[in-house]
Amino acid sequence: xxxxxxxxxxxGGYLGAGKTTLINHLLRHADGLRLAxxxxxxxxxxxxxxxxxxxxxxxxxxxxxxxxxxxxxxLMAALADLDRLEMPPDHLLIEASxxxxxxxxxxxxxxxPRYAIDGIAVLADAETxxxxxxxxxxxxxxxxxxxxxDVIILNKVDLASDEGLEKTRRWLSGRAPDSRIIEAVSANIxxxxxxxxxxxxxxxxGQGEGHNHDHATHEAAVFTLDxxxxxxxxxxxxxxxxxxxxxxxxxxxxPDGGFYTLQTVGRxxxxxxxxxxxxxxxxxxxxxxxxxxxxxKITLIINSEC
Amino acid sequence: xxxxxxxxxxxxxLTMNPSNPEATHVAVRRDRILGAGxxxxxxxxxxxxxxxxxxxxVLMPGLVEGHSHATEGSFWRYVYCGYFDRTDPSGKTWPxxxxxxxxxxxxxxxxxxxxxxxxxxxxxxxxxxxxxxxxVSRADxxxxxxxxxxxxxxxxxxxxxxxxxxxxLSGLLRTGIDHPGVPxxxxxxxxxxxxxxxxxxxxxxxxxxxxxxxxxxxxxxRQFGRLCxxxxxxxxxxxANPLPTDAVEMMLRVTGEADFPVRIIPLRRFQGVTPRELxxxxxxxxxxSTDMLRLGRVKIHADGSIQGFTARxxxxxxxxxxxxxxxxxxxxxxQEIYELALEHDLLVHTHTNGDEATELMLDMFERALHKVPRxxxxxxxxxCQLADTAQFRRMKKLGVCVNLFSNHTYYWGEQHYAKTVxxxxxxxxxxxxxxxxxxxxxAIHSDAPVTPLGPFFTAWCAVNxxxxxxxVLGDEEKISVADxxxxxxxxxxxxxxxxxxxxxxxxGKRADFAVLEDDPTAIEEAELKDVRIWGVVQGGRVxxxxxx
Numbered sequence: 104x105x106x107x108x109x110x111x112x113x114x115g116g117y118l119g120a121g122k123t124t125l126i127n128h129l130l131r132h133a134d135g136l137r138l139a140x141x142x143x144x145x146x147x148x149x150x151x152x153x154x155x156x157x158x159x160x161x162x163x164x165x166x167x168x169x170x171x172x173x174x175x176x177x178l179m180a181a182l183a184d185l186d187r188l189e190m191p192p193d194h195l196l197i198e199a200s201x202x203x204x205x206x207x208x209x210x211x212x213x214x215x216p217r218y219a220i221d222g223i224a225v226l227a228d229a230e231t232x233x234x235x236x237x238x239x240x241x242x243x244x245x246x247x248x249x250x251x252x253d254v255i256i257l258n259k260v261d262l263a264s265d266e267g268l269e270k271t272r273r274w275l276s277g278r279a280p281d282s283r284i285i286e287a288v289s290a291n292i293x294x295x296x297x298x299x300x301x302x303x304x305x306x307x308x309g310q311g312e313g314h315n316h317d318h319a320t321h322e323a324a325v326f327t328l329d330x331x332x333x334x335x336x337x338x339x340x341x342x343x344x345x346x347x348x349x350x351x352x353x354x355x356x357x358p359d360g361g362f363y364t365l366q367t368v369g370r371x372x373x374x375x376x377x378x379x380x381x382x383x384x385x386x387x388x389x390x391x392x393x394x395x396x397x398x399x400k401i402t403l404i405i406n407s408e409c
Numbered sequence: 410x411x412x413x414x415x416x417x418x419x420x421x422x423l424t425m426n427p428s429n430p431e432a433t434h435v436a437v438r439r440d441r442i443l444g445a446g447x448x449x450x451x452x453x454x455x456x457x458x459x460x461x462x463x464x465x466x467v468l469m470p471g472l473v474e475g476h477s478h479a480t481e482g483s484f485w486r487y488v489y490c491g492y493f494d495r496t497d498p499s500g501k502t503w504p505x506x507x508x509x510x511x512x513x514x515x516x517x518x519x520x521x522x523x524x525x526x527x528x529x530x531x532x533x534x535x536x537x538x539x540x541x542x543x544x545v546s547r548a549d550x551x552x553x554x555x556x557x558x559x560x561x562x563x564x565x566x567x568x569x570x571x572x573x574x575x576x577x578l579s580g581l582l583r584t585g586i587d588h589p590g591v592p593x594x595x596x597x598x599x600x601x602x603x604x605x606x607x608x609x610x611x612x613x614x615x616x617x618x619x620x621x622x623x624x625x626x627x628x629x630x631r632q633f634g635r636l637c638x639x640x641x642x643x644x645x646x647x648x649a650n651p652l653p654t655d656a657v658e659m660m661l662r663v664t665g666e667a668d669f670p671v672r673i674i675p676l677r678r679f680q681g682v683t684p685r686e687l688x689x690x691x692x693x694x695x696x697x698s699t700d701m702l703r704l705g706r707v708k709i710h711a712d713g714s715i716q717g718f719t720a721r722x723x724x725x726x727x728x729x730x731x732x733x734x735x736x737x738x739x740x741x742x743x744q745e746i747y748e749l750a751l752e753h754d755l756l757v758h759t760h761t762n763g764d765e766a767t768e769l770m771l772d773m774f775e776r777a778l779h780k781v782p783r784x785x786x787x788x789x790x791x792x793c794q795l796a797d798t799a800q801f802r803r804m805k806k807l808g809v810c811v812n813l814f815s816n817h818t819y820y821w822g823e824q825h826y827a828k829t830v831x832x833x834x835x836x837x838x839x840x841x842x843x844x845x846x847x848x849x850x851x852a853i854h855s856d857a858p859v860t861p862l863g864p865f866f867t868a869w870c871a872v873n874x875x876x877x878x879x880x881v882l883g884d885e886e887k888i889s890v891a892d893x894x895x896x897x898x899x900x901x902x903x904x905x906x907x908x909x910x911x912x913x914x915x916x917g918k919r920a921d922f923a924v925l926e927d928d929p930t931a932i933e934e935a936e937l938k939d940v941r942i943w944g945v946v947q948g949g950r951v952x953x954x955x956x957x
Contacts, residue, residue, distance in 0.1 A: 118739045146683040175651070175681025177620075179610035202736040210588045211607035216580060240721075240740055240769050243733055 108219040111195045111212050112298060115205030115248050116226030117235055121258040122198050123148055125226060125290035129196065129297070130154070130169050136300045137168035139192035141181050143200045145173050168192075178211065186217055194221070194298050202244055206251035222368030224297060225252035226290065229263040233271045236278070249275070252282045253369030254297075254349060261288045283349055283369040285392040295350075296321050296392050299368070302352050305388045321349075324396045328385040328405055331356045334363040338372035340404045341365075341387075347394050348401075353387030356380070412439045414457040415949075416448065421928055422468040425899045425913035435468065437920040440700075440948035444916045462951075463943075467928045469894070470913050471643025471921030471945055472864040475812045475901035476791055476854035479647040479673065481636060483629025484533045484858050487618070488519050490561055491534030495861050498635035500954065509540060509549055512561075516553040529558040529575070531617035533858070536564040538824060539877075545570045546594075547601030560616025562609075564820075566859060567717045569609045571601050571616055578615040625656035630663055637671040638957045640863045641923030643947045644902070644911055647675040648758065648791065648856075649708045652694065657704070664701035670945065670952045672701050672921075674905055676708035676758060679738065684745040691755050700919075700948070703907070707750060707757045708791070710737040712766035715794060715829050716821050720763035722795065728831030734763060740773055747777035747788070756906055757788050758812075764795040771803050778807060789904045792856075794838045795830065801840070801847040810904045812852040813839040815870040816860040818883070822876035836883035841871045845892060852901035853893070865929065868893035869938035890934055920949040 116122050126140055130150065142148065145163070148171065156164040163171040170192070174181035178197070185195065195218065199205045209220045225248050228235075236245045249255060255275060260268055275284055285292065294300045305323045334355050341351045351367040354377060362377040362384070389401060415437045422432040424445050436443035436451040443454050451457070485497050490512050493505040506512045512535060519530055530553065537545050550559045550572035558575035562568075576582040576599055584597040590608030592600045603609050613619050623629065637645055650656060652675060663669055677691050687707060695705025712734055713719020718727060719734040726733055743759070750757045761767040767790060774788060789810040790796070794817060796804075804811060817825070818839060825835040837843070844851045853867050872893050874882050881887075888896070902912030911919050926941035944953035 118741055144681050144683055144686075146686075173681055176606070177610065179607050183614075201739045201742075204735070207607075211590075214581070214586065214588055214591065214608065214611055216583075240736075240765070244736055 107217065109191060109195055109217055110221035110298075111197060111209075111218050112221050113197050113199060113205045113208050113212070113223045114226070115199040115203060115223065115251065116201075116256075117228070117232070117241070117245060117248065118201035119231070120226035120228045121256070121290040122226055125256070125292065126171075126196065126198060128290055128292070129294060130165060130171070132294055133167055133169050134294070134300075135167065136194060136294065136298070137190070137192045138194055138196060139169070139185055140171045140196045140198065141174045141178065141185075142171060142198045143174065143203070145171075178208065182212065182215055182218065186215065194300070204244075204247050204251065206247075209251070221299070222253040222371055223251050224254045224256055225249055226256045226258050227275065229257050229260045229268055229271055229286075232257075233267075233274050236274070246278070249279050249282075252279060253371040255279055255282050255284045256290065256292060257284055257286045258290050259288065260286045281344055281370040283344065283347075285349060292392070293321050295323065296390055299350050299352060299366075299390075302350070302388050302390070321390060321392045322396050323388060323390045324398060326387045326389065326401055326405055328353075328355060328387060331358045331360075333357060334365045334374040337405070338365040338367055338374050341389070341401070342367040342370055342372040344370065346400060346404065347391055347397060348389050349392050350390040351387060354381055354383045355385065355387070411455065414438050414443060414454055415460050416451050416457045417463050417468070418448065418459065418461050419463045419468045420465050422914060423894065423930065424915060425470050425895055426915040429915065432914070435914055435922070437946075437949050440920055440950075442914060442916060442918050442920050445914045463924055466943055467925040468914065469641070469923045469925060469929075470898040471911065471919075471947060472641045472897050472923050473852075473901035473905070473912055474637075474642050474645040474854060474857070474862060474864060475852040475904050476648050476814075477645050477857040477862055478649065479630050479633040479645075480623045480626075481858035481862055482631065482633030483623045483626045485632050486531070486629065488516060488530065488532035489534050490515060490532045491564060492536045492539040493861075495534065496639065498632040498639075500639065507539075509537075509543065509545055512545065513549055513552050516550070516559065520554050520557065523557070527557055529560065529615065529617040530554065532559070532561040533618075534564050535561045535570060544600060544602060547571060547573045547576060547599070550601065558616050560612060560618050562618055564859070565714065565716055567605065567714065569603045569612060569616075569618070571603060571612050573601070575612050575616050576601065579612045581611065624650055624653060625659050627659050627663060630660065631669075634669055634671050635957045636862050638945050638952045639942060639954045640865070641925065641942045641945055642671060642862065642864060643921035643923070643945050644672040644674065644905075644907070645862075646905065647673055649678040649710070649760075650675045651680055652677045652690075657694065657697065660702050661697065661699065665699065668950070669701065670947050670950070670957065672703065672911075672947070674703040674706065674907075676706045679707065679709040679742070679746065684742055684749060687746060688749040688753060688755065692753055695755070703905070705755060706905070707746065707755055708760065709743065709746060709757065710760040711743065711770055712737055712761060712763050715762050716824055718829070720795075721765040721769070722763040722830070723765040723768065727829060728834075729828045733765075740769060743770065743773040744777050747774050748781050751777060751781035751783045751786060754783070756786070758791050758904075759788070760791045762792045762794050764797060764800065767793050767796050767800055771800065771807065771809070774809065775807055784808070787850075787904060787906045791854075795834060796840065797837060798840075798843050798847065801843050801849050804849045805847050810850040810852070811844055812854050812901070812904055813841055813844065813871075814856060815839050815841065815853040815867050816855050818874050819870050819876060820860050822882045823878060823880070826876075826880070826882060837886065838883065839871070840883070840886045841888045841892075841896070842886045845888060850900065850903050851896050852904045853896050854901075863938075864897035865940045865942075866938040868897050871896070872934050872937055890930060890937060893937070894929060920946055922946040
């Protein structure tokens, strides 16, 4: 990802899974990150009045440089409008409609070179998703949504019965064997987990092998690497489900001498050429949600022949 | 003082009033009908002027198009590139183009007319399936110009063909594109065919085909009025308009003019708002209604199109094995809109193409109706092309009306037979005879600009069920001329809940007539589409096609 591209996270999931709650949560906790959010309609979006700087038919400007736009049926026009802004946002979130297919949205976003897909997150209501997945009319739509997910947010786990939740977990794991499943209450997911914000901050704090627990549910750690690796192979291994990472960002040198940035979001991984060696050379920051970081496993991956 | 009475004489008047089916004279006072009968029966209304200009004409109730879009008028800004002959608002018939070369030639003429410059050439109506499904590539269109961007919106509305310049301006002339809507050539560059709304939207503005311009296009709206006069239409639905404030203001102003010739029924599309907002806005719109602009009705899309493989189809799915289509609304949204609309007495029309979408509409509507019972609601299924007999029986029980897309049999029947749904289901598509047999209130439509506005052509399709190759597709679903004529008048009026005002020639109704040179009941069924239309009387005002 170059400096000019704008990372995009597509947020999918059926009606009532918590997409609006998640967006509100992210806007409230943007903490200096300039988020732009494209929603299908403003609907029930309960943005606190004191946060709203201005509002017209299609755009709500929010204190702190965030904005929310309703795109209706015209996503491409909204993306083009956003592309013309003088002060581009740091990260773009696109909310798919309840029956929208998030991978189709991601494909369309990629038609505009300025945007780069960071990841696809699909919310699933822990109480209802299993039933919806068997619905006469919705089964294939729900399956297509879940299949598209790099990260599945199993939301409202507090409302599901233990037995029901266990069943849903098993069904989801079978349904989406590669994607990361993270559990949440009221779509409360830290920005660093979902959007990777503040990962550089972790680099600053973490000296050598460092852990950072600034949130009860997620964990970040920095690993160091003192030799060249094949960046693609390493990225692929770090994105594997059994490692359990939600996000990874690292700066590595390949055996051919080139410098690369690698990134993973759930099962998705990407490698891009870095302009030159950086101070963060050989450093990889890893983030999990709920399960603790398996430092031993990650160290093993990093040190194995890549 | 009583307003003056005009009595028109005619060769024959087909009233669509079952208790008085035929007349020779009709008396009009201001914008309404005093009565129809013989001159002798009408003189009792008092002083009158006898107007014999229609003495050798046949009068029918003004035709009602229950599913069209006023954007048909706007498209005539652009170059027509369709396979079939089509008449523009001025009455000029543009011959159909039978090859890619012919398309290129017509665009070259336009290019010469435009001269130097970089303004786009915008065109519409192309249907390459009739050229043997060939690709109309950017290389073809580059033969027209390499300096002007060129875009042709294809007839189905789902594909746009563009030239190299247009791709360049849209930032798409590059390798590495990975999108199902952007097919690539052997060099890895886009072929110039842009499929689906997202891919089309990227190039649309660069080739002058931006959709946003159309919803409040006054010029196009006026052209639509002219087209209606040419086709004998006095009331037409503008079936899915987002109805932003500027569009409503424009429509109110233009339809309020003394010489605007057609009553428009715009339906507010469910898009970009919540069900509650939709209902709230529709209630506001209803209060703004006039005789000539009937606001306050609602349109929802449940699925996509059959020929675009985006319609939702029940098992066993598409004949060629394509995956099932897309939902455009959730079941919950449908049910919520139905409940709220029943509560507030708003009429909802639901677009369903595939039979699974129809099934979903019926399921959600049945639930809503149990919660909020309302007799005589007239909720209508639009297109509803694949419904089977069991679904028509359910419609009858639930009081649901249907407006079938009969023109499809002609324009895409062969594709449905060979590719989309296969022979058996293609024969039951747009099953007018089943609808009538099961007692479901029926209308038929053009969906203009998808196919040309023209209720007599639509009636011809329902009566003959012919494809361009001469195949009769579904002999059992043909209906009689008499039924077809009722369907394009009182039938369509009923689905709009306007049958008490329009759709037949009888005392008290609006003085809306289609004025015909030929008697549609006295010609061969095969000629129904060729009925010559002199013009219309709309609200007592006379509009001839020759002078419109």
